[in-house]
Amino acid sequence: MATRPATELLYDSEATLRLVDSALEGISDLRADRSGMESQMRALIGQLVDQPRGLASLPQVLLRAYAEIMGVLESLKESRGMLERAALDKIQHTNQKLLEVTSATEVAATDIMDGVDRALGMVDELDAVEGAGGPGRAGELRQSLRDELFGMMGSLQFQDITTQQINYACSVLAEMERKLNQIAHVFDPRTFGIDPAAGSPDVAPAHPQAAFDPAATTADAEHRQALVDRIFGA
Amino acid sequence: MKFLVVDDSATMRRIVVNSLQRIGFTDIVEAGDGREALDRFDTSVGFVITDWNMPSLGGLDLARELRARPDGRAVPILMVTTRSVREDILAAIEAGVNSYIVKPFTPAVLKEKIDQLLGAGAAS
Numbered sequence: 275m276a277t278r279p280a281t282e283l284l285y286d287s288e289a290t291l292r293l294v295d296s297a298l299e300g301i302s303d304l305r306a307d308r309s310g311m312e313s314q315m316r317a318l319i320g321q322l323v324d325q326p327r328g329l330a331s332l333p334q335v336l337l338r339a340y341a342e343i344m345g346v347l348e349s350l351k352e353s354r355g356m357l358e359r360a361a362l363d364k365i366q367h368t369n370q371k372l373l374e375v376t377s378a379t380e381v382a383a384t385d386i387m388d389g390v391d392r393a394l395g396m397v398d399e400l401d402a403v404e405g406a407g408g409p410g411r412a413g414e415l416r417q418s419l420r421d422e423l424f425g426m427m428g429s430l431q432f433q434d435i436t437t438q439q440i441n442y443a444c445s446v447l448a449e450m451e452r453k454l455n456q457i458a459h460v461f462d463p464r465t466f467g468i469d470p471a472a473g474s475p476d477v478a479p480a481h482p483q484a485a486f487d488p489a490a491t492t493a494d495a496e497h498r499q500a501l502v503d504r505i506f507g508a
Numbered sequence: 509m510k511f512l513v514v515d516d517s518a519t520m521r522r523i524v525v526n527s528l529q530r531i532g533f534t535d536i537v538e539a540g541d542g543r544e545a546l547d548r549f550d551t552s553v554g555f556v557i558t559d560w561n562m563p564s565l566g567g568l569d570l571a572r573e574l575r576a577r578p579d580g581r582a583v584p585i586l587m588v589t590t591r592s593v594r595e596d597i598l599a600a601i602e603a604g605v606n607s608y609i610v611k612p613f614t615p616a617v618l619k620e621k622i623d624q625l626l627g628a629g630a631a632s
Contacts, residue, residue, distance in 0.1 A: 431612035498592035
């Protein structure tokens with residue numbers, strides 16, 4: 275920053291005031307009541323010389339402003355770092371955890387269906403041994419067991435629906451990450467002509483597009499099917 | 509009759525396939541999305557059961573593509589999906605879907621819709 279011009283101005287101002295002082299000395303033959311006025315003027319000049327004001331204080335003011343601005347920029351840099359850590363670390367971590375849930379439920383659902391298939395196979399074997407469809411309580415129980423097992427398999431539809439719900443949540447997180455990265459870019463010191471921050475975190479790669487229904491739900495299936503039937507029947 | 513079951517969820521495909529087998533239909537082919545379904549579709553396919561939300565090519569676009577083909581104009585198309593708002597249902601009808609099941613569904617509903625379509629003959 276250039277302080278020399280402000281300092282020279284201070285010197286010039288001081289020199290001018292000294293000239294005024296000497297001019298006041300020179301009018302001493304006017305014999306006016308100058309004692310009070312002169313003492314006030316001398317006091318004022320003394321204040322100006324001892325405590326710089328106006329243009330004379332410009333260097334100090336500019337130095338203070340510069341220090342304040344640099345402090346604010348440093349805070350902005352810290353905020354940018356925090357935003358980037360929040361966007362890239364926490365949101366990506368949360369996204370990853372949600373995808374792990376999807377994967378885990380798919381594996382579990384597959385295992386359950388495998389178990390149900392094996393159980394149905396055993397019921398079929400019992401039918402073969404005992405005579406399928408034959409009268410009697412045993413045959414009825416086998417058929418009931420078969421129905422129950424098949425019902426269990428149908429219940430696993432929740433896995434597809436919750437996967438869509440999780441994919442929706444992941445898409446919301448991805449949007450948050452994108453917006454946080456945009457905000458962090460606003461805080462980039464390069465925006466203010468300051469040296470760029472070294473080692474800026476990498477921008478997260480785009481998440482793969484997953485197909486999902488944002489409104490997917492397991493609730494109220496009968497009512498929703500009734501609406502469909504009304505429209506198709508219309 | 510050969511069924512073509514289309515869904516990007518392996519769990520859902522298995523549930524639909526098991527339901528079809530329970531009804532008595534055992535000639536079944538599967539596809540993971542609409543694009544794969546178009547590759548697997550041929551004149552031997554007599555019924556299509558498809559999801560809506562799928563990568564690459566969704567169920568609605570699959571229906572439109574099939575209706576644009578001479579060998580796909582008459583095949584019954586049953587949509588099985590979580591989407592259930594009025595606008596979606598109307599869009600499905602517009603695309604050429606013949607019937608519609610909301611997830612989660614029961615085997616009884618699936619059998620009812622298949623019986624209706626097979627009893628009614630071909631697509632609109």
